[in-house]
Amino acid sequence: MTSVIQYSGTGRRKTATARVRLVPGTGVVTINGRPMEDFVGGRPGLAKVIHTPFAVAEAQGRFDVIATTCGGGIVSQAGAICHGISRALGEAAPQNRPILRTQGLLTRDSRVKERKKYGRKKARKRFQFSKR
Numbered sequence: 001m002t003s004v005i006q007y008s009g010t011g012r013r014k015t016a017t018a019r020v021r022l023v024p025g026t027g028v029v030t031i032n033g034r035p036m037e038d039f040v041g042g043r044p045g046l047a048k049v050i051h052t053p054f055a056v057a058e059a060q061g062r063f064d065v066i067a068t069t070c071g072g073g074i075v076s077q078a079g080a081i082c083h084g085i086s087r088a089l090g091e092a093a094p095q096n097r098p099i100l101r102t103q104g105l106l107t108r109d110s111r112v113k114e115r116k117k118y119g120r121k122k123a124r125k126r127f128q129f130s131k132r
Contacts, residue, residue, distance in 0.1 A: 007063075007092040011051075012085030013109050016072030020084030022092060025064030026046065032068060039074075046078040053086040056103050057096040063089075083108060 011018040029036035029050065034076040040046045049064060054060045065085060086105035090097040100106050114123040123126055 007088040009084040009089075009091065011080040011082065011087065011108075013079035013083060014072050014076040014112055016069060016076040016080040018067050018069040018077060018080035018084045020064045020081060020088050022063040022085070022088040023066065024062065027061035029065040030067070031065075031077075035083065036065075040078075041074075043074075046075065049078045049082050050085070050105075052082055053089055053100060053105050053113030056099055056105060057089050057093070059089060059093075059096075079109060085120070 003006075007022040009020050009022075011020060031039040036047060036050065040050075050065075051060070065081075065086065067081050069080060071077075072080070082105065086100045090100055090106060097106065116123050119127075
């Protein structure tokens with residue numbers, strides 16, 4: 001039995017979570033069991049977000065990506081996959097960590113939706129004020 005070297009990373013963005021595995025290969029990206037083109041669905045900006053860590057670490061075409069995502073929307077899932085790939089690349093080659101860190105790819109984007117407050121329409125929006 002041959003053991004394949006694989007690197008894993010967990011990425012998060014808003015309420016989305018992505019478990020990412022990097023396997024040495026040709027650069028094929030599979031998300032939730034389907035190719036990246038189906039996941040992105042005609043939004044090339046999301047494909048660019050997913051491939052950003054490889055461009056920064058100069059590792060295009062060296063790893064196959066197998067990602068499982070849940071929660072959030074498609075954009076936040078793409079951000080979570082980017083975060084997970086960055087963590088896995090840092091594990092694969094420790095010399096990549098400072099480069100990924102300076103680009104801000106290893107830092108979790110902590111911005112989440114603010115909760116709605118009572119007496120308001122939304123988190124900050126107020127009801128219309130009438131003086132008379």
